[in-house]
Amino acid sequence: MSGPLQDRRVVLGVTGSIACYKAVDLASKLVQAGALVDVIMSYGATQFVTPLAFRSITHRDVVTDTYDTGSHYSIEHVELARQADIVVVAPATVHCIAKLALGLADDPLTTTVVATEAPLLVAPAMDANMFANAATQENLSRLRERGVVIAGPAPGRLASGLMGMGRLLETPELLGYISATLGRRGDLSGRTVVVSAGGTQEPIDPVRVITNNSSGKMGYAVAEAARDRGAEAILVTAPTGLPDPPLVKVVRVQTAQQMCDAVLSSMEGADALIMAAAVADYRPAGAAEQKIKKSDDALTVELAPTTDILNAARGDFVRVGFSAESENLVANASDKVRRKSLDLIVANDITEEGSGFGADTNRVVLIDRELNAEHLPLLTKYEVGNRILDRVRGLWG
Numbered sequence: 001m002s003g004p005l006q007d008r009r010v011v012l013g014v015t016g017s018i019a020c021y022k023a024v025d026l027a028s029k030l031v032q033a034g035a036l037v038d039v040i041m042s043y044g045a046t047q048f049v050t051p052l053a054f055r056s057i058t059h060r061d062v063v064t065d066t067y068d069t070g071s072h073y074s075i076e077h078v079e080l081a082r083q084a085d086i087v088v089v090a091p092a093t094v095h096c097i098a099k100l101a102l103g104l105a106d107d108p109l110t111t112t113v114v115a116t117e118a119p120l121l122v123a124p125a126m127d128a129n130m131f132a133n134a135a136t137q138e139n140l141s142r143l144r145e146r147g148v149v150i151a152g153p154a155p156g157r158l159a160s161g162l163m164g165m166g167r168l169l170e171t172p173e174l175l176g177y178i179s180a181t182l183g184r185r186g187d188l189s190g191r192t193v194v195v196s197a198g199g200t201q202e203p204i205d206p207v208r209v210i211t212n213n214s215s216g217k218m219g220y221a222v223a224e225a226a227r228d229r230g231a232e233a234i235l236v237t238a239p240t241g242l243p244d245p246p247l248v249k250v251v252r253v254q255t256a257q258q259m260c261d262a263v264l265s266s267m268e269g270a271d272a273l274i275m276a277a278a279v280a281d282y283r284p285a286g287a288a289e290q291k292i293k294k295s296d297d298a299l300t301v302e303l304a305p306t307t308d309i310l311n312a313a314r315g316d317f318v319r320v321g322f323s324a325e326s327e328n329l330v331a332n333a334s335d336k337v338r339r340k341s342l343d344l345i346v347a348n349d350i351t352e353e354g355s356g357f358g359a360d361t362n363r364v365v366l367i368d369r370e371l372n373a374e375h376l377p378l379l380t381k382y383e384v385g386n387r388i389l390d391r392v393r394g395l396w397g
């Protein structure tokens with residue numbers, strides 16, 4: 001099963017920060033995701049972790065010296081620069097950022113950056129005061145103006161013991177940035193795709209809600225797949241507990257009505273709506289203002305229908321629905337295509353193995369306006385997202 005990093009060539013530049021140990025994990029996850037990773041370390045980085053750590057993970061030589069005559073590359077920085085699909089500097093120190101902003105080339109990493117035409121992603125890691133320093137901020141702005149993607153840093157506890165901005169982003173976030181940056185000129189660039197996710201929550205009182213078993217994973221995966229093909233992805237999500245995907249515009253909502261309002265306002269200028277959310281069909285007619293107290297009597301909660309968001313969202317864009325069914329999959333889903341006048345519906349049988357709520361995989365049937373059904377095999381939710389986006393792209397013509 002292939003993802004966005006499969007067979008991509010990543011040059012990973014590592015500079016001297018205590019966060020170097022996290023770069024070892026990043027290299028490992030990149031390799032696991034199918035990328036070919038060449039690591040270049042600054043002298044400072046070699047004081048924190050050894051080249052052997054990276055070599056053991058990437059199974060490739062680690063570059064530390066511009067003048068290494070033993071290297072199998074004839075001219076290392078030129079070769080690596082030419083072959084790279086992306087150059088990632090993580091962690092990037094204040095000093096490295098300053099050198100990159102100036103275009104200096106006095107070590108193998110900065111020389112490779114100057115020589116490459118591949119996109120550059122810089123993930124700073126430093127103490128809060130060094131990050132806040134005017135020169136650092138100016139250098140980062142300069143890099144941004146040149147199209148360099150700056151990932152982080154994150155706030156939190158720093159190696160100095162102080163709290164502040166300066167932590168290297170965690171590996172999953174960096175992987176998201178790398179995938180998005182690799183795909184920014186992808187086949188969906190210039191398009192805006194709105195995706196909904198999660199199960200809405202309808203309050204009964206200030207403590208209790210009516211909700212459902214949706215994990216949100218399917219919608220998040222569609223949004224990430226759209227982002228990784230260059231689209232602007234807007235994710236309107238009910239509470240899920242999942243981390244925000246990097247470089248996706250995330251709009252947080254709770255109820256069906258809030259999701260409806262957020263989706264409708266996000267559709268301005270958008271090219272597709274993909275409703276992966278499990279939206280409540282009913283909400284308590286009037287949520288109690290105070291917590292309902294327990295008694296021995298039965299409790300009746302009156303439910304009122306919610307607005308059907310897909311039905312309400314009409315315009316010059318492709319409309320895709322989801323249909324999670326426990327029986328009569330194709331018949332029930334086809335009925336929804338007609339009722340909601342959809343361009344496409346993604347139907348899945350929640351009783352099938354690997355396709356239930358919370359799974360990372362899904363086996364779906366895509367049914368179009370003419371009710372043609374395409375049965376897909378068991379795929380990761382990310383791959384299902386890509387198959388849906390292939391169809392959406394076809395519908396754009």
Ligand code: CTP
Pocket residue numbers: 256275276277278279280281306307308309310311320321322323324336
């Ligand atoms: N949907 C929506 N607004 C709602 C309810 C559902 O936009 N108020 C969307 C869902 O996001 C999904 C599609 O409609 O993309 C189908 O949702 P589903 O709950 O399966 O269909 P319903 O029309 O609610 O039919 P039923 O619950 O009877 O199966």
